[in-house]
Amino acid sequence: MSLTLADAIERYILAQLDAAGEIALQRVELARQYGCAPSQINYVLATRFTPERGFLTESRRGGGGYIRVRRAAQPELGRIVAVLRSSPDGIAQAPAHALIARCREAGLLSAREAFMLQALTRREAIGLPLPLRDMVRARCLGAALLALSDER
Amino acid sequence: MSLTLADAIERYILAQLDAAGEIALQRVELARQYGCAPSQINYVLATRFTPERGFLTESRRGGGGYIRVRRAAQPELGRIVAVLRSSPDGIAQAPAHALIARCREAGLLSAREAFMLQALTRREAIGLPLPLRDMVRARCLGAALLALSDER
DNA sequence: TATAATAAGGTCAGGGAAAGTCAGAAAGCC
DNA sequence: GGCTTTCTGACTTTCCCTGACCTTATTATA
Numbered sequence A, B: 001m002s003l004t005l006a007d008a009i010e011r012y013i014l015a016q017l018d019a020a021g022e023i024a025l026q027r028v029e030l031a032r033q034y035g036c037a038p039s040q041i042n043y044v045l046a047t048r049f050t051p052e053r054g055f056l057t058e059s060r061r062g063g064g065g066y067i068r069v070r071r072a073a074q075p076e077l078g079r080i081v082a083v084l085r086s087s088p089d090g091i092a093q094a095p096a097h098a099l100i101a102r103c104r105e106a107g108l109l110s111a112r113e114a115f116m117l118q119a120l121t122r123r124e125a126i127g128l129p130l131p132l133r134d135m136v137r138a139r140c141l142g143a144a145l146l147a148l149s150d151e152r
Numbered sequence C: 001t002a003t004a005a006t007a008a009g010g011t012c013a014g015g016g017a018a019a020g021t022c023a024g025a026a027a028g029c030c
Numbered sequence D: 001g002g003c004t005t006t007c008t009g010a011c012t013t014t015c016c017c018t019g020a021c022c023t024t025a026t027t028a029t030a
Helices: A005-020 A027-034 A038-048 A075-086 A093-105 A111-120 A130-148 B005-020 B027-034 B038-048 B077-086 B093-105 B111-120 B130-150
Strands: A022-025 A055-060 A066-071 B022-025 B055-060 B066-071
Touching (some): A005 A027, A005 A066, A022 A027, A038 A066, A075 A093, A093 A111, A093 A130, A111 A130, A111 B111, B005 B022, B005 B027, B005 B038, B022 B027, B027 B038, B038 B066, B077 B093, B077 B130, B093 B111
Antiparallel strands (some): A022 A066, A055 A066, B055 B066
16 A cells, blocks of 8 residues: 555656646645655655656746656656666667667658757767767757657 | 737737738836836847847937837848858857847748757757857757758 | 936846756665 | 765756936927
């Protein structure tokens, strides 16, 4: 049993998501509802509503601030991003281009998108010495794919 | 969700722009309409209708004063790539995103492509210290746009 | 024709309202 | 007892909005 606060908040958000497809929540308000610190909401989002689990979050601070949560249009991309992020040495050019090609074939990328990504992940485009270059390639490619998992 | 005053005014101006192509508004009058301080109008213009986002504003004080807002002229790929290549310090994030936004406006990039490029030219995506970061951003962005101008 | 009054818009510091971050405490789980 | 997960509080950053004061242009007046 042992339902933690985090679990409860997760369920609440999931229920809202299923009901509405996309939700905008107020951090303080939700925290007040559950009688916890506002940062607890961040914890739940950071551990459960990650890109690799197929979720996207965006937020705005200041007056009228909010946190928006929704399901990624292409959750597969989120998992690819997770792999890219978890490899500590980055990714070399050949495997990166292969990855892009596979995404293209799977219909996750358009021809133009794939073409652009391959161009900008070339050695000469990045133009850095080697330990660094592969790291930057991985980070940039990850950021790009993550953005696309949203489909706009 | 949770429309702020600034958001509402932004929408109003955008609607006027779409209807008329170019508009001349009266600061006090608009402020009165929304029941806010006149300087709020400046805030909206300064944060949302910037050259970065492809807008131009000009104004005149004194009797018969006004604020005119219009969309900036459209850029062209070849020239942009040339500029990117020739700038020795690279390009910072804000102007890069402005550039991308304007390419989008001009129909040179799809919404997805623009979104992707903005994501991967963000500071955190590149993740390098500063002299280097701007250089890498310029090279990658240049390579991506060049690829597009070649493709057809 | 100077000068004063009036009618605009511009600037900036600062307060308040959110959300983000992160180290470390507390609680569970082998 | 060690390891992982949960949770909090203090501090930071970002965004919105206003009010007081400044600059510029036009119009009325001496």
